[in-house]
Amino acid sequence: MLRALAMASVALGPQAAGWARTMASHQLLVAPPEALRKPLSIPNRLLLGPGPANLAPRVLAAGGLQVIGHMHKEMYQIMDEIKQGIQYVFQTRNPLTLAISGSGHCALEAALFNLLEPGDSFLVGVNGIWGQRAADIGERIGARVHMMVKDPGGHHTLREVEEGLAQHKPVLLFLTQGESSSGVLQPLNGYGELCHRYKCLLLVDSVASLGAVPIYMDQQGIDVLYSGSQKVLNAPPGTSLLSFSDKAKNKIYTRKTKPFSFYLDIKWLANFWGCDDQPRMYHHTTPITGLYSLRESLALIAEQGLEDSWRQHRETMAYLHGRLQGLGLRLFVKDPALRLPTITTVAVPAGYNWRDITNYVMDHFDIEITGGLGPSMGKAILSGLD
Numbered sequence: 426m427l428r429a430l431a432m433a434s435v436a437l438g439p440q441a442a443g444w445a446r447t448m449a450s451h452q453l454l455v456a457p458p459e460a461l462r463k464p465l466s467i468p469n470r471l472l473l474g475p476g477p478a479n480l481a482p483r484v485l486a487a488g489g490l491q492v493i494g495h496m497h498k499e500m501y502q503i504m505d506e507i508k509q510g511i512q513y514v515f516q517t518r519n520p521l522t523l524a525i526s527g528s529g530h531c532a533l534e535a536a537l538f539n540l541l542e543p544g545d546s547f548l549v550g551v552n553g554i555w556g557q558r559a560a561d562i563g564e565r566i567g568a569r570v571h572m573m574v575k576d577p578g579g580h581h582t583l584r585e586v587e588e589g590l591a592q593h594k595p596v597l598l599f600l601t602q603g604e605s606s607s608g609v610l611q612p613l614n615g616y617g618e619l620c621h622r623y624k625c626l627l628l629v630d631s632v633a634s635l636g637a638v639p640i641y642m643d644q645q646g647i648d649v650l651y652s653g654s655q656k657v658l659n660a661p662p663g664t665s666l667l668s669f670s671d672k673a674k675n676k677i678y679t680r681k682t683k684p685f686s687f688y689l690d691i692k693w694l695a696n697f698w699g700c701d702d703q704p705r706m707y708h709h710t711t712p713i714t715g716l717y718s719l720r721e722s723l724a725l726i727a728e729q730g731l732e733d734s735w736r737q738h739r740e741t742m743a744y745l746h747g748r749l750q751g752l753g754l755r756l757f758v759k760d761p762a763l764r765l766p767t768i769t770t771v772a773v774p775a776g777y778n779w780r781d782i783t784n785y786v787m788d789h790f791d792i793e794i795t796g797g798l799g800p801s802m803g804k805a806i807l808s809g810l811d
């Protein structure tokens with residue numbers, strides 16, 4: 426490209442030569458970094474923390490394929506296949522289903538930026554770090570944020586949610602299906618129906634649980650559901666999955682104000698992902714190779730079948746929990762029915778510092794496990810996902 430421009434400037438003669446002079450009007454201030462002359466080196470690690478997870482070979486290979494244009498028809502075809510894959514793993518028929526160019530946080534921001542307007546009442550179930558983050562983003566938008574706070578290890582019952590709905594009359598409720606900082610699996614049956622009775626939409630984070638535990642977006646009345654690529658799906662980080670029910674879409678399309686983010690404006694994204702009947706327009710350049718990988722990760726789970734993936738995670742969890750308890754360790758989540766199959770939290774044994782344990786496993790075995798996050802920091806050790 427640069428060479429072509431230089432040749433063009435020679436061909437154009439003296440006028441264009443001025444352009445070349447401007448290019449070289451200063452000495453370089455920063456030298457090429459020595460570190461970049463060394464080859465890239467990646468250790469061979471088994472990732473057993475709360476994400477990212479190691480890539481499946483087929484997903485890894487897809488990420489190494491050549492880039493095509495983000496608006497080529499072959500790319501639109503891949504995007505359509507990704508949409509169908511998301512509809513399958515979410516168990517939804519929502520037309521407004523797409524992948525976001527960004528990690529799980531980006532999908533959460535896309536949901537909140539588009540659904541909330543300043544002054545809206547927003548009810549947030551907090552039982553770990555993810556509810557805290559949702560509340561933080563809601564405050565930035567200027568929503569009236571009401572938090573229902575449980576200790577790490579706890580979950581939100583239907584009765585507690587109903588009290589919150591009756592008291593705060595929110596337009597939106599946030600719940601986390603798999604609270605990866607504490608290892609809690611939040612039940613979801615009945616919550617959608619309850620929200621709708623109170624004219625509230627239900628938003629669920631399934632970043633750490635999708636593919637490993639059942640979720641039925643349409644049948645459970647979930648209005649907005651998002652997940653990430655780098656956890657159970659074993660794809661690289663950088664893309665996320667998002668879907669909106671017709672009710673949620675309606676709230677977005679009847680907004681009085683534009684969402685604060687252009688990058689995450691769902692009307693634009695819906696068009697670019699072929700979710701409306703307008704011709705697709707350039708919005709931003711998508712992470713093309715990340716989308717190849719995401720497509721392959723969705724293909725793998727479609728081939729395996731959701732029910733088989735759920736069974737596999739359930740059985741692995743039962744085995745791991747049995748062995749850990751056999752060693753005399755205590756699981757952080759007391760009720761077995763509320764334990765998340767993807768992430769096992771172990772109470773830090775008395776007299777030990779969690780950092781010494783996670784460092785030991787990393788230094789001796791090249792295996793990543795991690796300490797708690799946010800409210801569970803120092804209380805639990807997290808292991809899981811692969």
Ligand SMILES: *Cc1c(COP(=O)(O)O)cnc(C)c1O
Binds near residue numbers: 528530605631632662
């Ligand atoms: C990892 C995780 C996220 C955030 O995802 P990023 O891809 O790191 O932005 C959100 N929610 C849950 C439950 C998670 O485990």
